[in-house]
Amino acid sequence: MKFAVLVRATQQSEAGCMPSEKLLADMGRFNEELVKAGVMLAGEGLHPSSKGARVHFKDAQRSVLDGPFAETKELIAGFWVWQVKSLEEAIEWVKRCPNPFDGIESEIEIRQIFEAEDFGAEFTPDLREQEERLRAQIEQQAKKH
Template structure:
């Protein structure tokens, strides 16, 4: 099972305040643990929303909205993508994570990633082949 582990943004991360050397060291050590355990597939921090944009869809119309975005609690500061055996295993790994926003009470969200096999009969063999061409054979079925 793959899970996306989502680190919620804070006022500091949205202000572009970089983490301390101590936090970078702790996170680096944690990432090494994840890699040694064989569960780390990807992970990155994200720039503040002031450097981003959103595209709103309304029928055929597309509207671009430049950041920053007001609701910090809805924003993402970073993520990991993990391959684990269960949601419970993902929870246990998150509980071992250093506090990503020291001095605050941040939340880390855990969301299971859809696999092609989750889509059932609606994902025809032709659509499955198309997905595999687009994403490569690394996409789990």
């Protein structure tokens, strides 16, 4: 099972405060554990929402809202993608994670990622083939970078 592990933003992260050297080292050690265990597939920190945008969809119309966004508690400051056996295993890994923000309360959300079999009959063989082809192209592009 794949899970997106989402680090919730704080006022500190939205203000652009960078982590301490100690926190970077602690996170580096934690990420090493994840990689050695074959759990971590990806992981990145995100810039504050002031450097981002949202695109709102209403039928065929699109509108853009530039950051920053007001509700800090609804924002994401970083993420991992993990491959684990269960939600319970993902929870156990998160419990071992250093606090993502020096000296303040923070929160990490865990969400399962949809996989092909979750979509049922609507995900036809043609659509499955297309997805496999796209994933192979992405992997090839990643090797070039």
